[in-house]
Amino acid sequence: MDIQGFCAPGFExxxxxxxxNFREHGDVGASFCAVQHGETIASLWAGxxxxxxxxxxxxxxxxxxxxxxxGILALIALQQVAAGKLDLDTPVAEYWxxxxxxxxxxxxxxxxxxxRSGVIAFxxxxxxxxxxxxxxxxxxxxxTAPWWEPGSQQGYSPFLYGWTLGGLIxxxxxxxxxxxxxxxxxxxxxxxxxxxAHGHRSTRIADVGPLKKPLPELRPNAIGRSIKEDRRGPxxxxxxxxxxxxxxxxxxxxxxxxxxAANGHFSARDLAxxxxxxxxxxxxxxxxxxxxxxxxxQSRGRDAILQTDVAVGCGFLKAGSAPxxxxxxxxxxxxxxAGGSVGFADPHTELGFGYVTSRMGQSLFMDQRAxxxxxxxxxxx
Numbered sequence: 001m002d003i004q005g006f007c008a009p010g011f012e013x014x015x016x017x018x019x020x021n022f023r024e025h026g027d028v029g030a031s032f033c034a035v036q037h038g039e040t041i042a043s044l045w046a047g048x049x050x051x052x053x054x055x056x057x058x059x060x061x062x063x064x065x066x067x068x069x070x071g072i073l074a075l076i077a078l079q080q081v082a083a084g085k086l087d088l089d090t091p092v093a094e095y096w097x098x099x100x101x102x103x104x105x106x107x108x109x110x111x112x113x114x115x116r117s118g119v120i121a122f123x124x125x126x127x128x129x130x131x132x133x134x135x136x137x138x139x140x141x142x143x144t145a146p147w148w149e150p151g152s153q154q155g156y157s158p159f160l161y162g163w164t165l166g167g168l169i170x171x172x173x174x175x176x177x178x179x180x181x182x183x184x185x186x187x188x189x190x191x192x193x194x195x196x197a198h199g200h201r202s203t204r205i206a207d208v209g210p211l212k213k214p215l216p217e218l219r220p221n222a223i224g225r226s227i228k229e230d231r232r233g234p235x236x237x238x239x240x241x242x243x244x245x246x247x248x249x250x251x252x253x254x255x256x257x258x259x260x261a262a263n264g265h266f267s268a269r270d271l272a273x274x275x276x277x278x279x280x281x282x283x284x285x286x287x288x289x290x291x292x293x294x295x296x297x298q299s300r301g302r303d304a305i306l307q308t309d310v311a312v313g314c315g316f317l318k319a320g321s322a323p324x325x326x327x328x329x330x331x332x333x334x335x336x337x338a339g340g341s342v343g344f345a346d347p348h349t350e351l352g353f354g355y356v357t358s359r360m361g362q363s364l365f366m367d368q369r370a371x372x373x374x375x376x377x378x379x380x381x
Contacts, residue, residue, distance in 0.1 A: 001046050003019050003044055004045050004059070005044035006044075007042045008039075008041040008042065014034075014377060022046060025215055026212055026359055030045070030356060030359070031059060031061065032268050032373055033267075033272035033353075035272045043272075049061050049204060050206070060269065061205070061267060062192060062202055064197075064254075064263060064264070065266050066341065068336060068342060069260055069264030071275075074294075075278075075315070076177065076185065077113060079185075086173070087109070088108060088109040090109065095168055099141075101143045103146060103150075104117075113165065113298070113315045115155060115161070115303070116151050117164065118153075119160055120160060120305055122144055126241060128243060129244070129253075132259075153301070155234070156304075158261065158262070162259055162261025165315075177260055178195065181195060186201075189274065191269075193264070193265045193266040195258055195263060196257060205255065205265065206358040211360060214361065218363065219363075223305075266356060267356060271353075273352065273354075274343060274352065275344055297311050297312070318333055319332035319333065319344075324365035339359075340355070340357045341357055342370045357369065
């Protein structure tokens with residue numbers, strides 16, 4: 001495998017760690033980037049971006065990072081807090097009156113951000129095409145009842161997170177998610193990608209697909225077991241209603257839509273740049289006091305959807321002791337995406353980490369590929 005890019009002196013071992021993901025773990029096209037103290041210390045990419053294997057994967061190739069999109073969306077919400085347009089402890093319905101339907105009148109923005117709203121899935125079967133229609137999705141979310149008493153337990157929202165939080169952001173700010181992303185994040189950091197796959201600085205898009213050979217799991221697949229045990233329960237419904245949420249991610253409809261919990265298309269350089277900035281004492285993207293408050297633990301426990309113990313801040317997962325959630329130090333925070341992509345910040349080392357792959361594993365958190373790169377990197381720091 002021909003590895004492209006560079007490593008700063010002293011970090012050359014990352015070349016082999018990255019190559020091992022192709023040699024041993026099934027990567028076909030991927031990129032990796034690490035930023036420390038505002039400087040790029042490694043940026044590597046390799047492989048092919050298309051299914052035919054004819055288009056080279058480049059540094060600015062965009063791949064669907066799935067739930068790693070949530071960290072970027074959360075940052076947009078926090079920027080509206082900083083601008084005085086959004087108060088996280090004010091009921092969402094004060095900004096978005098329709099959201100008060102079906103017992104949601106007291107839900108706050110903070111509860112949305114830290115997965116304690118109970119609004120984790122559509123209650124009724126919805127049309128497959130709904131996810132491609134932003135206004136229709138917001139209307140459906142507004143009339144959806146919580147699955148349990150809001151605030152009573154933690155339950156991760158795989159897809160509705162994007163519409164609940166995204167709708168709140170737009171109602172509070174008076175601007176679109178796309179405009180806020182470009183003005184507040186994409187343009188200041190000159191990022192390659194954004195939500196959806198089009199209209200960004202880079203036009204290179206990778207096709208995503210499953211790994212040909214699944215990687216050994218770093219933890220039992222409790223989600224898959226729960227889905228099989230109760231096809232109509234909240235876990236299964238959260239991931240499969242509608243079924244288009246799990247299909248068609250290489251299609252033009254998916255790439256053209258705004259599905260901000262799941263269809264962000266970014267490069268590893270993008271994720272490392274965002275989290276590299278957030279890892280610094282004085283970040284450019286957000287005031288340090290707001291960031292410090294937002295990255296404090298807001299909720300911890302056995303998540304009703306993820307089926308494991310997870311600690312969350314305001315939109316970011318907190319570092320844990322398990323290998324697939326070990327974001328550098330105990331101060332780390334970030335967001336992995338289904339399939340293996342991840343971005344995280346480690347304020348202890350002022351490090352931003354980004355790994356993006358076009359070949360999806362079965363983990364919802366980091367898998368052996370990102371963990372191997374992270375472990376190698378930290379041995380060199």
